Amino acid sequence: MPQPEDRSDAYLAAREAALGWLTVNWDPQLSVRAWWARLADSGWGFPTWPEDWFGRGLSADAAAGVRSAFLEAGALPPPASLGQQLGAPMLLLHGNAEQKARFLPPLARGEESWCQFFSEPGSGSDLASAQTRAVLSEAGWTVDGQKVWTSGAQWADRGMLLARTNRDVPKHQGLSFFVIDVGQPGIDVRPLHQMNGEHGFNEVFFTGAHIDDDRIIGEAGDGWSAAVTVLMYERFMASLPTAMPGRKAGQLDEPAGAAVQRAAQARSSGRTGVSELVIDVAARLGESGDPVLRQRLAALWATETINGYLARGGLSDRESRRPSAHGSLTKLARSELVRAGRDTGLSVLGAQGLLQDPAVPGGSEIRHRALSSPGASIAGGTDEIQRGIVGERVLGLPKEPRTDRDVPFRDLTIGTQRQAP
Amino acid sequence: MTTLGATAEQEELRDSVRRFLADRAPLTRVRELMETEDGTDKGVWEQAGSQLGLQGIAIPEEYGGAGFTFAEQAIVLEELGAALYGGPFLASAVLAATALLASSDEAARRDLLPAIASGETIATLAFTEDNGSWDPSTTRLFAAKTGDGWRLDGHKSFVLDGGSAGLILVLGVADGGLSLFAVGAGSAGLTRTVLPTLDQTRKLARLEFDGVTARLIGSVGDAAAIMDRVLDTAAIALAAEQLGGAQRAFDMAVEYSKVRHQFGRPIGSFQALKHRMADMLLEVESLRSAVNYAAAAVAEGAEEVPIIASLVKAYASETFFHVAAENIQIHGGIGFTWEHDAHLYFKRAKSSELFLGDATYHRERLASRIEL
Numbered sequence: 001m002p003q004p005e006d007r008s009d010a011y012l013a014a015r016e017a018a019l020g021w022l023t024v025n026w027d028p029q030l031s032v033r034a035w036w037a038r039l040a041d042s043g044w045g046f047p048t049w050p051e052d053w054f055g056r057g058l059s060a061d062a063a064a065g066v067r068s069a070f071l072e073a074g075a076l077p078p079p080a081s082l083g084q085q086l087g088a089p090m091l092l093l094h095g096n097a098e099q100k101a102r103f104l105p106p107l108a109r110g111e112e113s114w115c116q117f118f119s120e121p122g123s124g125s126d127l128a129s130a131q132t133r134a135v136l137s138e139a140g141w142t143v144d145g146q147k148v149w150t151s152g153a154q155w156a157d158r159g160m161l162l163a164r165t166n167r168d169v170p171k172h173q174g175l176s177f178f179v180i181d182v183g184q185p186g187i188d189v190r191p192l193h194q195m196n197g198e199h200g201f202n203e204v205f206f207t208g209a210h211i212d213d214d215r216i217i218g219e220a221g222d223g224w225s226a227a228v229t230v231l232m233y234e235r236f237m238a239s240l241p242t243a244m245p246g247r248k249a250g251q252l253d254e255p256a257g258a259a260v261q262r263a264a265q266a267r268s269s270g271r272t273g274v275s276e277l278v279i280d281v282a283a284r285l286g287e288s289g290d291p292v293l294r295q296r297l298a299a300l301w302a303t304e305t306i307n308g309y310l311a312r313g314g315l316s317d318r319e320s321r322r323p324s325a326h327g328s329l330t331k332l333a334r335s336e337l338v339r340a341g342r343d344t345g346l347s348v349l350g351a352q353g354l355l356q357d358p359a360v361p362g363g364s365e366i367r368h369r370a371l372s373s374p375g376a377s378i379a380g381g382t383d384e385i386q387r388g389i390v391g392e393r394v395l396g397l398p399k400e401p402r403t404d405r406d407v408p409f410r411d412l413t414i415g416t417q418r419q420a421p
Numbered sequence: 422m423t424t425l426g427a428t429a430e431q432e433e434l435r436d437s438v439r440r441f442l443a444d445r446a447p448l449t450r451v452r453e454l455m456e457t458e459d460g461t462d463k464g465v466w467e468q469a470g471s472q473l474g475l476q477g478i479a480i481p482e483e484y485g486g487a488g489f490t491f492a493e494q495a496i497v498l499e500e501l502g503a504a505l506y507g508g509p510f511l512a513s514a515v516l517a518a519t520a521l522l523a524s525s526d527e528a529a530r531r532d533l534l535p536a537i538a539s540g541e542t543i544a545t546l547a548f549t550e551d552n553g554s555w556d557p558s559t560t561r562l563f564a565a566k567t568g569d570g571w572r573l574d575g576h577k578s579f580v581l582d583g584g585s586a587g588l589i590l591v592l593g594v595a596d597g598g599l600s601l602f603a604v605g606a607g608s609a610g611l612t613r614t615v616l617p618t619l620d621q622t623r624k625l626a627r628l629e630f631d632g633v634t635a636r637l638i639g640s641v642g643d644a645a646a647i648m649d650r651v652l653d654t655a656a657i658a659l660a661a662e663q664l665g666g667a668q669r670a671f672d673m674a675v676e677y678s679k680v681r682h683q684f685g686r687p688i689g690s691f692q693a694l695k696h697r698m699a700d701m702l703l704e705v706e707s708l709r710s711a712v713n714y715a716a717a718a719v720a721e722g723a724e725e726v727p728i729i730a731s732l733v734k735a736y737a738s739e740t741f742f743h744v745a746a747e748n749i750q751i752h753g754g755i756g757f758t759w760e761h762d763a764h765l766y767f768k769r770a771k772s773s774e775l776f777l778g779d780a781t782y783h784r785e786r787l788a789s790r791i792e793l
Contacts, residue, residue: 279791279793282793283793288793291785294784294785294788294793295781295784295788297788297793298735298784298785298787298788298791298793299735299784301787301791301793302732302735302736302784305732306707306708306710306711306732306736307707309707309710309711309713309714310706310707310710312710313710313713313714328699329702329703329706332699332700332703333703333707384692384696386699387692387695387696387699387700388692388695388696390699390702390703391689391695391696391698391699392695394699395675395689395695395698395699395702396675396679397675397678397679397687397689397690397694397695397698398679398686398687398689398690399690400690400691400692400695401686401690
C-alpha cells in the first residue's frame, strides 16, 4: 500500500534539525546515563517542553518529526516513564518554581522513573471518586488507601498521587495532587495478574505512607485540575521504545548502543497487523477457500486498513472536530478491530483454538491477543467513556443529568459499596 | 500520493455545489421529481452543465471537460448523494464517460464526450441483464457484424437512467469477445421500459434490442478491460455518494435528538442514543477517510484501485444503510411516515447498497484481490 506523504512543514523542519544534531552527537559508546544527560542539555529529548526546561517549545506535530529522526539516526530515544510523559507537563503547568527545579532535571536526564497512582478499586471510569486519603499533620501528609492498575510501580522512584483530603465537600473539590516517594515502608507494591496470564500492572497499598508538606502540587483541594492535565496528556502520549529510566531498573550504566538495539527489537516484535497474522494462519491451515471465512477475513483486513486511513487523515481538516475527539474515535476503532481479530482469529484456529499452544505457527499469538482483547476497550478510558466524549464534545449532545456534583463526598456511594459510610 | 486534506479550491467547489443543490434541488423538489418517469429537472441539469461544469469536471479539456481529477468529481458526488439528487449524473458523467475514457477509441471520445461534458447529452452504460449479475463476463447480448456496422440482439436490465438517456453504451458479446457499442436512444428495434424502483430517486430501465444498429467503440474484445476500470471507478463514485447520504442522514439524527424531549430530557442525552450516535460518527468518519483515500488513488491511477474499490464499496454500503436505518429509529414514529424525509435516505441507502454489488459481493472480490 502506498503511504501518503502528508507531513507538515513543522514536522519536516524539526525532523531535519534533530537529525542534524543526532548525526553529530549520537554516540553508542556512551552510557545511557551520559547519553540522556547530553540529550537533556540539547533540548531534543523533550522538544515540546519550554526552552527554559530542557525543551524547544515545539508543537506535538513537530515532536513527531523529532521522533522519526531518532529512528532514522538509530539513536537511543529519550527516557519515557510516566514521569517524563505526564509528570513533567503537569509540573510545567501546575508546579511551583521549587518543584520544577527539583523534579524536572532528574526526569529530563532519565535518572528517575515515575508512575501514576490514580485508579482505585472503587474508581475506574469515575476517577474523581478516589477514596485514598491524605491527612495533614505537623510531620506532613499521611496516606492510607489502595490504588490499582499502576503500571511500572515496581520500577518507579516516585508516583503522582491523587488523594482525598476533604470528604465534606463535593467530590471534585476535595482532592489533592502529590508527588510521593515510592521506596518507603508505608507503600506495598504487588503484581496484579491479568486474565491473559501477564502482570504488566500492580496494585499498591498505602498504610501510613508519608509525604513531605512541600510535595503537594497546587493547593489542597485543587488536585483535580492537575489530574485533568495528566489525563489530557495521557491521550496524546507518544513515545518510542527505549531504555528504562530510573535508579531501580539498573539500565542507566549500560552502553547506549546496546540499549538502542534492545529497543529496536521491542519495536519490531508485535508489529504485525492482526489481519496479516490471521490471514496467514488461515492459509497455513488451508482454510482460505471457505466462502464464509473469506468474508470474515476480508472484513478484518478492511477494518484494519480503514482504521489506518482514519488514523492518518480522519477529521484533521474539519474545523468542528478537535484532536481529542479524533483520539476517542481512533480508540473506539481500535477496540472494534481487536474484537474482530479475536473472533476471526479463534474461528480460523477452530479446534486448535481450544489449546494453550495451538500447533500452527501464529496460533499462540492469536490466542494471546484474544485473551488480551478486553484490555483494549477498558484501558485508557472505556469504550463507553469514549462514546460519551464523542457524543457530548463532538456532536454536542446534551449531558446526562448528574447526581454527584453538588453533594458532600461523604454522602456518595462509591464503587460497589452498599451505601455511603 | 497527494495530500489527503482538501485544498481551498476543493472546499470552494463543495460549497458552490452544496449551495446550488440547496437552492435548485431541495428535498421538496426531489419528492416531486421522484414521481416522474425520468426524475430529472432539465433546467437544473442544464445549469449544472453550462454554469457549474459539473458533468465534465473529470473529463479532460481536450474532450470538452474541465480537466479536473476524480478527487474533485468525488466531492461533487458526495454533495449529490447528500441531496439525494435524482438526475443522471452517475450514469452519464461516471459510467458512460469513464467507459469512453477507458476505451482506446479516440474518434469516439472526440465525437461523444464533449456533449456528455456539457450535459447536452445524457448517456448511460447498459451492462447488466435479467440475471442481475454485476459480472460482465455473464453478458449474453449478442453483437453481429453486418456490412459496415454492427447489429445488437438481446436485452439489458437494471440500466441506470436507461429510460431517459439519449446515448446508450451497450456491453455485448461479439465473435471475439466482450465489446462495447454505442446506440442512440431513438434507434429502430430498441424498446425501453422504465422499471418501478424501490428507491424512486434512482431510475432504472429494461432495454430490448431487436436488430439494433450500433457503433463499435474501440475494438472487438477489449471491453472486459474497459469494464474492469469502469466498475472500479463507479464503485468508488457510488461510495462517495453514499458518504454524502450517510453524513446527511446522520446529521438529521443528531439534530433531532437535541430537540426532541421525552421523560423531561432531550433524547440525545440518553446514553442509549448518544453512544449509538458516537458509533455512527466513527463509521461515517472512517468512510470519509476511505473515500478520500480511494478518490486520490483513482485520480493518480494507482495500481491498488481495484482493491480499494471493493474495500470502499463494501464499507460504504453497510455504513450508509446502517446510518439511514438508525436515523429512522432515532426519529421514532415520525421517521416512519411518508412526509418525513428519513425514508428517502433509507431507500437510497438500500438501492446504493445493492447497485454494483452489495457488501458481501465486494468483500469476496476484495478477498480475491488481496490474494486471499
